[in-house]
Each structure stands twice: as C-alpha cells, then as structure tokens.
Amino acid sequence: MSALAFLASDPDGYALIDLRDSDSAHPLREVLSVSREDFAQVVTWIEAEFEPRWAMLRTTPWMQPLISAGVFLAKAYVLSLAQRIMHRTPLAAEQVEDFDLERPVPATDRFNQDALFDTPAFGESLEDVIALYTQQRRALPQDPAARKRLELLIHAESVGALIACEMEHAGLSWDEAGHRALLREQLGERVSEYARPPKLAAKAQELAAALKTPGLNPDSPQELLKALHKAGFAVRSVRAWELEQISHPVIQQVMEYKKLSRLASAHGDMWLEQWVKNGRFHPHYVLGTVVSGRWAASGGGALQLPHAIRQVVRTGPGRTFVVADGRQLEPRILAAISNDQQLQQAGQQDDLYQWLLDAKLVSTRQDAKLGMLSVIYGGGGGASGTVGAALTKSFPTAMRFVEQAALAGQQGEGVRSFLGRGCPPADEQWMRAQRDTADEASQRSADAAARARGRFTRNFVVQATAAEWALVWMGHARHLIHQAGWGRDCQQVFFVHDELVFECPEELAEQLQRLIQHAALLAGRTLFGAASPHFPVSVAISANYGDAK
Template sequence: MSAIAFLATDPDGYALIDLRDHGSAQRLRPLVHVSREDFATTVASIEAEFEPRWAMLRTSGWMPPLLSAGVYLAKAHVLSLAQRIMHRSPLAGKQIPDFDLEHSETTTEHFNQDALFDAPTFGDSLEDLIQLYTQQRQALPQDPVARKRLELLIHAESVGALIACEMEHAGLSWDEAGHRALLREQLGERVSEYARPPKLALKAQELALALKTPGLNPDSPQELLKALHKAGFAVRSVRAWELEQIKHPLIEQILEYKKLSRLASAHGDVWLDQWVKNSRFHPHYVLGTVVSGRWAASGGGALQLPHAIRQVVRTGPGRTFVVADGRQLEPRILAAISNDQQLQQAGAQDDLYQWLLDAKLVSTRQEAKLGMLSVIYGGGGGASGAVGAALTKSFPTAMRFVEQAATAGQQGEGVRSFLGRGCPPADEQWMRAQRDTADEASQRAADAAARARGRFTRNFVVQSTAAEWALVWMGHARHLIHQAGWSEVCRQVFFVHDEIVFECPNELADQLQRLIAHAALLAGRTLFGAASPHFPVSVAISSNYADAK
C-alpha cells in the first residue's frame, strides 16, 4: 500500500494530517488534529507505521520542529517546488500556474483553481493542498515514460528539500576560534562594522601612494579603474579575473588588497557572529529558483567558500568529513542523455580523460578537460577549439545533441533536462529584438543575443541533468545511511553542485565511503536504467575540509 499524508495548517490549532491511500484517495485514518506539543510524536508514529509521502506546501514551517525532535521523513512531495517544475516543464500534460518561490513566505491568499494564468498565490489549508496536489497529478503526462521521469524529478526535488533542511539544522562543523585567529592575522584587530581593519587600511594607503592617487578608495571600481588608467594600465575593468592576466607588482598589490577586502566583507567578524553558532555554520539553502535546478543559498555565502576559509572548516575530536564528488560528471551525463556509445565507452573507466589520452585524441589531461568542457559549453577558441574539433569527430552523436540544444536556444525555443525540468522559451521582448533589426548595430546585437542564448541552452541540457543526478545521488545516500541505522551519527552537512560533504565518526568513514559510491551507482541506474553509463566518485576522508579538496 502506498500512502500520502497531507500536512496542513489547522485553523483552530497547529496542524492537520490527512492520511490517504495514494491510489484510491480513501482515508486510512480519520482526520488528525495535532497540537504543537504532540506534533513531532504524531508524525513519527505515522511515519513508522505507514511511511507515507508527506505532501506539504513548503518545508519551512514543518521541518524545524521535526528535526529538533529527531524525526526522519523518508519521502515528501513539496507542492511549491513541484508547482514550479510542472509550470515550466514541456512534459506536463497541461499548463498550470507558477508558484512564487522567490517571495512565497509572505503569501497568504488562497489557491484559485480557475485562475490558471493569473500567477496566483497559494495558502496551506488542507483544502488548498489537496486542490493543488490534484491539479499537479492531472497535469502529469499520459505517456508512461514521460510521466515516470517527471514524477521522479518532483520526488527527488522534494527529498532534496528535506536534505537542505537537515543540513541547515545540523550545520557545518566550524573552528570558530581558528577563524577569529585567521582574521586577526590577516586583517588586524577587530574594528566597527563600517571601518577598514588596520592591515586592510594600511594596504589601501599603500595603493593610493603607489597609484599616485591621494584618498583613493580601492573598494570603488570606478575610482580604481580611473587610477589604473592614469597609471598606464589599459584595462577594461578591475575584476580579479582580468587583472590576473597582467604580471606586474602593482597589480599583485591590488589583487592582494581585493583578497583581504573580500575576506573582511564576506567572512569577517560580522559574518562569523551572524552565521556560526556553537561552532556550526548554519546556511540557508534555496531550491527551485535557479532555472537549471542547481541550488542557491540565501545569505552566508554557503556555495562560495574560498580556500582561505576552508581551512577553518574542521570536525571535532573523533569525527571526520567524508567528501565526495562526481568524477567528470558532465561528460558522463552528456554520454547518457545523448546515448553516444563512443562517449559511454570512454567513460567506462574511472578516468574518462585518460581514455582520451590513450586514444591520442589529446596530448594532456588538461587539454582533455578544457576540450570536453568547450564542446559542452560552446567554446571554440585557441587550443581548446582544436581539441573540441577532434572530440566532435570522435563523439558525433553527443556533439549533435548539444548542437541541437544550442540551435533551439538561438531560435528562442525552450529545452529540457532528461527528467523534464524546463528552460522556458525566450520572452516576447527577446523575440522582438531578434525581429527588429533595421540596422547593422541592431543586427549585431541580435546575433550576439542569439549566440549567448544558444550557449545557455547547450549548457542547460547537460547541467540541469547533472543537477538531477546529484539530487538522486543524495537521496540514495540518505536512504542507505538511514537503513544502516547511522542517521544520528552520519549526516550530510554540505552540498555544492556535484560535491557532497558528510560528517561521521572516524570508525565509520570507510564504510560510509563505500556506501556513497554505491549510491552513485544507484543514481545512474535510477535515471538511465540498467544500461546507465559509469558514474564513479572521488572520495576524500579528512577532519579538515581544505585538505579534502
């Protein structure tokens, strides 16, 4: 028996739980009115007996008290995330309205099932949830393959939301004292939030002197660019990646200042006070807002931890990190979604790039990596372009697949991931700019916009499917950890794109490493079936996150 449990707000109390048979929609229990005090124990009891799929509008209202009580939910259907997926997916059987994920926490109006094109807001009463869930089920495609894929995407996204809540609750182990010591060493004594730390202030003065610009504010891109032009540096911007191309002592001074300034603003004392509690970093992860399906973070810079900061990400005594990432994931994903047998053969061994070297398609592993990424992302200049041409000749099916995606983007069409996450077609303003090319300048602009959109859609079909694989990988790892009885001591604590960080007791690290590798195998089979390409993972075990990178 498959059960679904609707978790809704009780207008006369705290929560309503409506437990139903998923197939017949018949209630398995009378409607349960739950007080705040009994909420966690009631949910745990239902989970233990029925293991239902928990249907909720969002995770934010329900997961914190459950996690505080140690309650584990195996499955979920997060209606807000599912609504965004269904709204954008070309696999959906009919059009349904979007959900405002970006501002959803402030919505209070009720769902209006008749206003399909009005971008409505949604409430979380039981009636709202059941109506919304019913609409989503009715919009699933009739084709069984497409239906299975879209359902898998919704379920994976929903479990991902549970994992995000679990990571936020657990936090990432952080050496707070070590971080403070690093700040004192690099920046000097702590000052007020609006003043430069002493060592940074000194470097600002040295820059002003070196550039012969008294009073220079090096944090102002306009002022710094003007000073560089005055000093004879013909740079277009003061972005670090552009300045790094210039080998000059003065430029090195600027880059050093930028590095310290970034440390002070992004991970200084104020950041530490706000985001690290009891030696744990608690970022807030956001799902569903990035079109490709990748995660974002709301505050805290969780997805951008510089190397200087990673050294203070350390576990306590007796515990360690197990850091895993998919090896050469995107080329392997391309091999799977394009069904390119030659590329799948290349990826049959752990090191796909070594296969390219052995086949004499490239001279170095770096050439292999840059060339492969070039053909995926639409680059084509220099040496990587020549390597890309050789790869295109060797893997014509895969290259034709991404070229078709690029052509669709250039024409303003939408594309989709393997499971059905949609990249919407271009809007009317973009299409109008493509049509209204009365002069040479507007034609150049239109052509540049078309090429840029083509690169985006070319990238999207691979990157979004890679994000799906990562979701399923995390879901399998979470399930296997729970099955092993390790949920209380082995926890996922961090995630960036295709890298997962777990924390566990030292004595379980080797077993956890094998479990994670098995979860990657299961993820490939879940998405692509028994003929799935090989998806190896690299795993490092260390009590210091910087050493595992």
C-alpha cells in the same frame, strides 16, 4: 499499498493530516487534527505504520520541529517546488501557473477554490494542498516514460528539500577560534564596522601609490578602473577573471587587495558573529530559484567559501568529514543524455580524461579537460578550441546533441533536462529585439544575444541533468545511511553542486565512503537504467574541510 499523507495547517489548532491511498485517493483514516505537542509523535507513528509520501506546500513550518525531535521522513512531495517544475517543463499536459518561491505567503493569504490560479499566492489549508496536488497530477504527461521522469524529478527535488532542512539544522562544524586567529593574521586587529582593518588599509595605500592615484578607494570599481586606465592597463572591468589574464606586479597587488577585501567583507568578524553559533555554521539553502536546478543559499555565502575559510571548517575530536565529489561528471552526463556510444565507452573508465589520452585524442590531461568543456559549453578558441574540434570528430552524436540545444536557444526556444526541468523560451522582449534589426548595430546586438542564449541552453541540458543526478545521489545516500542505522551519527552537513560533505565518527568513515560511492552507482541506474555510464566519485576523509579539497 502506497500511501500519501497530506500535511496542512489546522485553523483551529496546529496541523491536519489526511492519509490516503496513493493510487485510489481513498482515505485510509479520518483526517487527524494534531496539536503542536503531539505532532512529532503522530508523524513518527504514521511514518512507521504507512511509510507515506508526505505532501506539503513547503517544508516550513513542518520540518523544523520534526528534525529537532529526531523524526525521519523517508519520502516527500513539496508542492511549491513541484509547481515551479510543472510550470516550466515542456512536458506538462496542460498549463500550470508559477509559484512565487521567493515570497513567503502570509497565513491569511488564501486563494479562491473556484478559481484556483486566479491569484498568485496559494493558501495552506488542507483543501488548498489537496487541490494543488490534484491539479499537478492532472498536468503530468500521458506518455509513461515522460511521466515517470517528471515524477522522479519532483520526488528527488522534494527529498532534496528535506536534506536542505536537515543540513540547516545540523550546521557545518566551524573552528571559531581558528577563524578569529585567521582574521587577525590576515587583516590585523578588529576595527569598527565602517573602517578598514589595518593590514587592508595598508594594502589600499600601497595600491594607491603603485597606481599613482592618492586617495584611491580600491573598493570602488569605478575608481579602480579609472586608475588602471590612467596607469596604462586597457581593461574593460575590474572583475577577477579579466585581471587574472594580465601578468604584472601592479595587477598582482590589485588581486591581493581584492582577496583581502573579500575576506573582510564576506567572512569577517561580523559575519562570524551572525552566522556561526556554538561552533556550527547554519546557512539557509534555497531550492527551485535557479533555472538549472542548482541550489542557492540565502545569506552567509555558503556556496562560495574561499580556500582560506575552508581551513577553519573543522570537526571536533573523534569526528571527521567525508567529502565526496563527482568525478568528470558533466562529460559522463553528456554521454548518457546524448546516447553517444563512443563517449559512453570512454565514460566506463574511472578516469575519462586518461582514456582520451590513451586514445591519443589529446596530449595532456589539461587539454582533455579544457577540450571537453569546449565541446559541452561551446567555448572558445586557441588550444582548447583545437582539442575541442578533435573531440567533436570522435564524439559526433554528443556534439550534435549540444549543438541542437544551442540552436534552439538561438532561435528563442526552450530546452529541458533529462528528467524534464524546463528552460523556458525567450520572452517577448528578447524575440522583438531579434526581429527589430533595422540597422547594423541592432543586428550585431541581436546576433550577440542569440549566441549568448545558445551558449546558455547548450550548457543547460548538461548542467541541469547533472544537478538531477546529484539530487538522486544525495537521496540514495540519505536512504542508505538511514537503513544502516547511522542517522544520528552520520549526517550530510554541506552540499555544493556535485560535492557532498558528511560528518561522522572516525570509525565509520571508511564504511560511509563505500556507502556514498554505492549511492552514486544507484543514482546513475535510477536516471539512466542498466546502460548508465560509470559515475565514480572521489572521496576524501579529513577532519579539516580545506585539506579534503
């Protein structure tokens, strides 16, 4: 028997827990009214006795007190995240309204039970939670295979939300003294919030002199662009990716200034005081808001830590990081979702790029990487385009798969990931711009928009599925760590796209490495079955996160 535990607010207390059989929906006990003081103890008992899947509207406010009390929930169903998935997936059997994940719902904001989706906000009463769950279950596809995939996505996303809460609570070990020493070395003595640190101010003056623009404010994109044009640099913007294409001492000065300016603004003294407490960085992770399923972070720039800052991410004595990174993940994902047998054969090797070299499809590893990205993302020209053409000839099934996704995007259609996360069709404004092409300029604009959307949907089918694999990988690693009895000693503390960072005692590091690698194997089989491509992961063990990168 599998159990489902609905968790909701108690208007007369703290929490209500309704325990039911997952298949029949029959109650297994009377609804429990639980006080704040007894909450963790009651949940612990239910978890041990029934091992239910916990259905809750959001992880807040439930997970914070449970994690603080050391309570582990194995399974979850987060209805707000499921609602976003069901709203966007093309697999749904009936239309499902969206859920505003960006706006917290006030406790008094209740919706009408007689018109469940007439209001944009959902309440958190037990009746609300059960009604929303029931509606979502009714909207699941009838096809068994599609239903199984979509359920897996919802369950993986929900466990991902539990992991996000656990990581936020644990925090990332941070060397505060080392961080301040880095700031003094790079920027000079601390100044007021509105002034440039001494070394950054000196760089600004040097750059103004080099560009012959006295009083230049290089933090203003408009002023900097104007100064570069005056100096003879025909650039369209001052974005780093464009400036990096130019080899010139002045441009190098610009890049150095931008790097220091970002350090001062994004990870300076004020940032350190706001985000690092007692030697731990506690970012807030956000799920469900990025269309591809990748995570975002609210404040703190958690997903964009520059290399210099990674050097101050250090564990304490006797502890170490175990950093695991999916190797050549996206080509392997493409092999699986396209069912390209030749690419799957290449993906059985630990080093897919070496296979391409041995097969004489490319001349260098860099060619292999750039060419494969060209195949996946429809990139460019030059050498990468030439290599991409050679790879296309070798992997025609994979190429047709991404080309079909690109064509769907160009026509304004939606696409989906392997498990069913949907990229919605283009909106009416986009479609109208495609139709209203009365002159050459509007036609060029429409064609450019179509190509851009085609590149996005081509990217989406691979990237969104890679995000699903990473979610399942994390879920398996979390489960295996708990099974091994290491939950208090080994914790996942950071996650960026397809990289997992754990912290553990030094003596457990090698065992944890093997566990994480096994979890990657299980993730592939969970998504793609026995015919799953090989998903090797690179693992580095270091007390310094910067050295593990």
